[in-house]
Structure formats: structure tokens, C-alpha cells
Amino acid sequence: MKAINAIRMGGVEVLPLVEGGKGVAVSNGASCGAWASGGGVGTFSAVNADSYDENGEVIRQVYHGKTRRERHEELVAYGIRGGITQAREAYERSNGQGRIHTNILWEMGGAERVVRGILEGARGLINGITCGAGMPYRLSEIAREFSVHYYPIVSSGRAFAALWKRSYNKTREWLGGVVYEDPWLAGGHNGLSNSEDPARPEDPYPRVLKLRQQMREFGLGEVPIIMAGGVWWLEEWEDWIDNPELGPIAFQFGTRPLLTQESPISEAWKQRLLTLKEGDVLLQRFSPTGFYSSAVRNEFLSELEARNERQVAYTQEPVGDHVAEYAVGPRRRRVWLTPHDRARVAGFERSGFTEAMRTPDNTLIFVTPEKQAEIVKDQIDCMGCLSSCRFSNWDQHSATFDNGKKADPRSFCIQKTLQDVAHDGALEHNLMFAGHNAYRFGSDPFYSNGFIPTAKQLVERILTGR
Numbered sequence: 001m002k003a004i005n006a007i008r009m010g011g012v013e014v015l016p017l018v019e020g021g022k023g024v025a026v027s028n029g030a031s032c033g034a035w036a037s038g039g040g041v042g043t044f045s046a047v048n049a050d051s052y053d054e055n056g057e058v059i060r061q062v063y064h065g066k067t068r069r070e071r072h073e074e075l076v077a078y079g080i081r082g083g084i085t086q087a088r089e090a091y092e093r094s095n096g097q098g099r100i101h102t103n104i105l106w107e108m109g110g111a112e113r114v115v116r117g118i119l120e121g122a123r124g125l126i127n128g129i130t131c132g133a134g135m136p137y138r139l140s141e142i143a144r145e146f147s148v149h150y151y152p153i154v155s156s157g158r159a160f161a162a163l164w165k166r167s168y169n170k171t172r173e174w175l176g177g178v179v180y181e182d183p184w185l186a187g188g189h190n191g192l193s194n195s196e197d198p199a200r201p202e203d204p205y206p207r208v209l210k211l212r213q214q215m216r217e218f219g220l221g222e223v224p225i226i227m228a229g230g231v232w233w234l235e236e237w238e239d240w241i242d243n244p245e246l247g248p249i250a251f252q253f254g255t256r257p258l259l260t261q262e263s264p265i266s267e268a269w270k271q272r273l274l275t276l277k278e279g280d281v282l283l284q285r286f287s288p289t290g291f292y293s294s295a296v297r298n299e300f301l302s303e304l305e306a307r308n309e310r311q312v313a314y315t316q317e318p319v320g321d322h323v324a325e326y327a328v329g330p331r332r333r334r335v336w337l338t339p340h341d342r343a344r345v346a347g348f349e350r351s352g353f354t355e356a357m358r359t360p361d362n363t364l365i366f367v368t369p370e371k372q373a374e375i376v377k378d379q380i381d382c383m384g385c386l387s388s389c390r391f392s393n394w395d396q397h398s399a400t401f402d403n404g405k406k407a408d409p410r411s412f413c414i415q416k417t418l419q420d421v422a423h424d425g426a427l428e429h430n431l432m433f434a435g436h437n438a439y440r441f442g443s444d445p446f447y448s449n450g451f452i453p454t455a456k457q458l459v460e461r462i463l464t465g466r
Contacts, residue, residue: 001235001465006039007248009224010128010149010176014099015039017459018226020254021103021130022188022433023047024418025058026265027257029086031455033093034262036100038459041250043101043130044090046118047108048075048385048419049082050264061419063383068394069401071383075415076110080117087122099127101151105189106134107289109384109396112142119146128176133189133291134387137163140171149176151226155183155191156207157214164218175223178215179252180208182229187254187435189291190283198283198292204230205240212247221247228252232437232444235465253462255435259447260455266424269432270452272296276439283436288391288411296432300417303371308410310348310366311359312341328356328364335364357409360390365409378413385415 006013017040021027027045036042050058061078065071083102090100104115119126123146131139132153143150152168154160160178168175183190184201192198208225215223224247231237231251240249258265259273280297286304287293295301314335315322324342326335337345345366348354353366357375367375382392388403389395391411395403414431421430441447446461453461 002238002241004234004241004463007224007250008222009041009250010099012099014041015459015463016224016248016250017041017462018101018228018250018252019043019257019455020187020228020252021045021101022254022258023103023105023108024415025050025082025422026263026433027103028264029089029091030093030262030264031257031260032086032100033090034260034455035257035459036090036094036098038456039098040459041099041101041128042090042094043103044083044086046079046083046086046102046104046115048079048415049086051078051082051085058423060423063381065383068382068384068392071381072109072396072401075383075385076113076117079110079114080121083114083118084121087118087125091122091125100125101128101130102126103130106131106136106139107291107387108133109386109394111387112138115142116145119148130179132179132181132191133289135159135163137167140168140174143174144171147174149174151177151179153179153181153191153228154211155181156193157211159191160211161214169218172218172220175220177224177226177250178211178220179226179228180204180211181252182227183292184229184283185294185436186229187281187294187438188433189287189289189293192292198285208240208246212245216247224248224250226250226252228254229435230437232256232440233466234462253458255438256458256462257455258434258438259441259452260458261452262455265422266427268424268427269421271450272427272432273434273438273441274447274450275442276434277442278439281434281436281438286411288389288408288414289386290390294434294436296434296438298430298432299428300430300432304410304412307365307367307371310353311363311410312337312345313363315362326356328358358406359410360405360408367409372409375409378416379407379409381416382413383415389414 019035021043023045032042032044063071128149130151183192321338322336324337348366355372356364379392390408393407417430
């Protein structure tokens with residue numbers, strides 16, 4: 001394997017190894033600080049980060065506000081307090097080595113307020129902000145305000161060009177690097193565009209080369225590109241390392257730090273990672289953000305797939321083939337289905353899926369009474385964890401805090417399930433984000449006999465190779 005040399009990132013020399021940020025308490029100060037102590041770049045998540053009580057126990061994020069707006073204010077306060085807590089722990093654990101970054105989702109509810117609150121409360125402890133899930137035009141302004149470097153996450157040169165021309169060109173001195181996240185291989189939310197086929201992965205090399213060519217046009221030839229998604233062993237990327245065509249390259253590891261001693265996920269979750277097989281991670285579009293995302297196939301995703309398959313289109317009046325009358329809800333409101341779909345509905349009902357729920361697209365989905373009650377409760381309990389949520393119809397940018405559409409029961413409450421799985425919730429009944437290479441835990445000899453390394457041991461092993 002080629003020797004891995006330090007590169008200049010964010011104004012200092014660091015190993016080109018970056019811990020990927022994983023939201024809702026999964027990348028925390030412990031994992032971040034431990035990774036940085038190995039000389040790389042550690043990342044803690046500023047998405048619903050945990051804080052602790054006087055006994056060191058996690059303070060669960062329980063909401064008491066009677067309105068969504070009141071609960072949203074609680075969410076922002078939790079986020080700021082937790083982010084400051086994790087920044088302090090990461091700084092202490094890093095022993096002055098490497099760099100400490102925080103990761104924020106631009107489409108997170110109250111994202112700008114949360115990240116500003118964290119940077120204000122943890123001044124001098126955080127070296128960089130990584131940000132994706134949307135087009136974070138104001139990221140550079142925040143970075144300049146607090147004198148930290150910024151690292152936008154993109155999946156194409158075109159996306160970076162739009163960010164640069166609109167705002168980043170005014171703050172080039174604070175651009176620490178650009179994260180290219182492979183939309184077919186990365187875990188969590190992915191940046192697939194409408195012109196890209198989720199079933200046809202593209203080779204990342206030409207896409208990253210186009211990004212570099214675009215960056216060179218802007219005079220950014222020496223700003224590192226951080227390759228994220230699908231990175232496991234560096235020898236598999238030897239043609240990228242010290243490649244003058246690509247320029248300075250670093251590598252981001254999001255999935256592998258899940259299986260470390262410092263990782264805060266449950267022991268059950270860690271053991272599950274060791275049993276995954278190729279194809280066990282699904283790229284799907286159930287997220288209430290509207291983005292594609294990658295997660296472990298389990299009963300949670302299977303129920304969402306089945307729920308969406310039990311779907312029929314309806315009209316308010318008999319039109320065309322929609323001539324079969326059907327009554328919806330307690331008030332028995334009449335709608336019209338095709339005869340074929342009316343027969344399908346009868347089959348759903350015989351199987352216990354007796355409750356019809358309207359979607360924003362003039363379709364009905366069919367669920368059990370218990371699932372309907374759960375969906376309605378989750379929608380009512382919304383605390384605005386996203387800037388805009390199709391599941392609950394919350395929209396923080398609207399004067400009325402709703403998006404003007406019907407809440408969509410085909411999705412789910414992402415805050416509820418990610419909080420649950422991050423704090424020892426049932427693995428089969430929650431969303432488990434992971435990259436598509438997670439199946440390699442089971443076959444990689446580094447993890448034989450159930451070995452779980454420290455983050456520092458993982459960094460050392462990555463540097464020395466297999």
C-alpha cells in the first residue's frame with residue numbers, strides 16, 4: 001500500500017482520514033475525540049446531540065410544549081445544549097491531536113440557530129463545520145462569523161458550482177475542503193438528483209474529476225476533496241492517492257467508526273453489523289425529507305414498503321375508469337376507485353388493513369387500526385425536527401408552520417425512530433442508517449472473532465492496510 005502522508009486541510013497538517021458525521025447521537029464527542037487523537041479529523045453530529053445530567057446519564061429529549069412551535073423551541077434548545085456538551089468531550093478526548101469538526105444537516109429544523117448556538121457556546125473547540133442534505137448557501141457566512149472552516153457535502157461538480165457562485169466565492173479563505181458523497185454508496189441521506197437512476201450506480205472517479213476541474217476553474221486546485229461513501233481499505237483507492245489529476249484527496253469513513261469501542265450505539269447494533277450480508281442495505285425514498293437514504297433492511301423498512309404497496313388512486317367524482325364507489329373514514333366520505341383497485345382494497349381489508357388514509361397525491365394507503373393510530377399520534381406530536389417535513393406537513397419557513405399539503409402517511413417520524421434506535425431501541429422496528437459496504441464487517445479479518453477496535457486502533461489499521 002502507498003504511504004499515507006498528511007495533507008493541509010483547514011490551515012493545518014492532518015492525516016487525510018475523516019470520520020463521517022452520523023446524526024442523532026451516533027457520532028458523539030467520544031467517537032470524535034478518539035478518532036482525532038489518532039491524527040485525523042473527528043466529527044461529532046450536531047443533529048439532536050445528547051446532553052447529560054449530573055450523574056452522567058443521557059437526558060432523553062422529551063417534549064412538553066402544547067403546540068408544534070413550542071416543541072420546536074425545545075428541540076432547538078436541546079440541540080444547542082447537546083452540541084456544546086459533545087464539543088467539549090471531543091476536545092478533551094482528542095489530546096490536542098487532529099481536528100474537531102461538527103456535522104449539521106441543512107434541512108434539519110432550526111439548523112442555523114442550532115449551529116450558531118453551538119459555535120458560540122463552544123468557541124475555540126471546533127475547527128470545522130461539515131454540512132449537507134440540501135443546498136447550504138449560508139454555511140460560509142456562519143463559518144466566517146465564528147472563524148472556522150466549512151466543508152459542504154455535494155454529489156456533483158454542478159452542485160458545488162451553484163454554491164460557489166451564489167455565496168462561497170465571498171469566503172474562499174474559510175473553505176477547508178469539499179466532501180464528495182457517493183449517492184449510491186453512502187449511508188444516511190443521499191444526494192441523488194432526479195436525472196440519476198438509483199438502480200444504476202456510477203463510477204465515482206469521473207464524477208470527482210469533474211468536481212476537481214470545476215474547483216480549478218475557481219482557483220481551488222489545492223483545496224482537498226474528501227471522498228465519502230464506499231471507502232473501506234485505502235489500498236482499494238491507490239489510484240486516487242497522490243494523483244495529480246485529482247489533486248489533494250482525503251477519505252471519509254462513516255460506517256466503519258460505528259463498530260468501535262467508543263461508538264455509542266448499542267451492543268446489539270454492533271453485533272448486527274457483524275452479521276450483515278451484501279444487499280442488506282437498501283437505498284429507498286421513504287424519508288420525510290424527500291431525499292433518498294440508505295439503511296439496513298429490517299421489519300421497519302419492510303412495513304414501509306408494504307404500506308406503500310397497499311396504495312390505490314382515487315377521484316372525488318366518477319371519472320373515466322374510476323367508477324367503483326368506496327367510503328372513506330368515520331364519516332364515510334365517498335370516493336371512486338377503478339374496479340380493479342376496488343377488488344384489491346377488498347383483499348387488503350380481509351387481511352386486516354381496514355383503515356384508509358389519504359395522501360397528498362390523491363391516493364389511499366391501507367393500514368391496520370393500530371398502525372393508523374400510531375401514524376396519527378406521531379403526526380400530532382411533531383416538534384419540527386426538519387425544516388420541512390412531508391410526514392407531518394410542518395414547515396418552519398411558513399407563517400403558519402405548515403407546507404399547505406396533507407400530511408403524508410406513507411412516510412414516518414424520523415426524529416422518533418432515530419432517537420429510539422440510538423438509545424437502545426428495538427433494531428427491527430427502527431431506522432438503522434448504514435453505508436452499502438457495511439456487509440464487509442462480517443468478512444473482514446480485522447473483525448474476526450467479534451473483535452471491536454478502539455477508534456485509534458481503527459485509524460492505525462487503516463494507515464497500515466490489511
